Amino acid sequence: MARQHWHITGKILAAAIVLAAAGLIIICAWLVHYGLSARTRPTMMEAVIARSVRRLATPARMRGARNPVPLTAGALAEGRAHWADHCATCHANDGSGNTEIGRNLYPKAPDMRRPRTQELTDGELFSIIKNGVRLTGMPAWGDPAGHDDAENWKLVHFIRHLSKLTPEETAEMEKLNPKSPEEWQQMQQEEAFLAGGDASSTPAPSSTTHSHHH
């Protein structure tokens, strides 16, 4: 009886080893064929696992937390300025993720105006900003001691506002986006030109310029 039991166990073990080996071969073949490029989109399974783990990794008390910073025009403006300076390089001013970095991350920066982000609780958004998300391009921005918690809660207000951005707000943010000295020069040149200045008297770049899209 015991011998028969060990026989069955051995068969199950052998089958498991064969299945694991087959799985490993399939994974290796897939990697060899597709490589580890960040250009591809995560598979549906990867996305589901990542979202589930992210949700599980958010402490329950944080998940239910409500934004303690009152929603005022001032708080929203501060959140907007903070976003333009620190977040827009990857997420874009409008939260679409349509920037050179955002498009080429793995996983790509999400369109934060869409329900998948907007349906997250305030606490979950705050936790993601503060603690980051492992194995993605999202770093942990917050101070562990909580000195900048209020700033991050203002960002949560701004994330809720993303789909309602006005052209004026976008233009204001463009002025606050990180810029190289050349981009600053270009911006000043454009303003001078629109104010009636003579473009030919200003230094290069002249009428046709290129700039990185942040």
Place this chain on the structure above:
Amino acid sequence: MKKLAAVSLFLLLAVSSAFAHAGHIHTYMGKVTMLHGRNAFMMKTTDGKDLTIQTSQKTKWLHSDSHAAKQSELAVGQRVVVKMMADGKTAGTVKMSAPAKK
């Protein structure tokens, strides 16, 4: 060996120039010379080139102080700064000066 070094250098330059241009957006400064309905206008850039700028419903129209403008406010003679979309085909933002004095 020299051949290998030359090929490596060529490949390095080719790759770096390709990366250098990725994600760039074009900006044009100039004056409006002609309006073509709702989807295009012509402009003369400050270095004398004539361009036809395609616009779409996604194009944002702004005054020079960054306040929202309407496409209908665009007039011949106005100064504009046009930032193309990432695809380089359609205007993403058109910032216009105050209307030209007649």
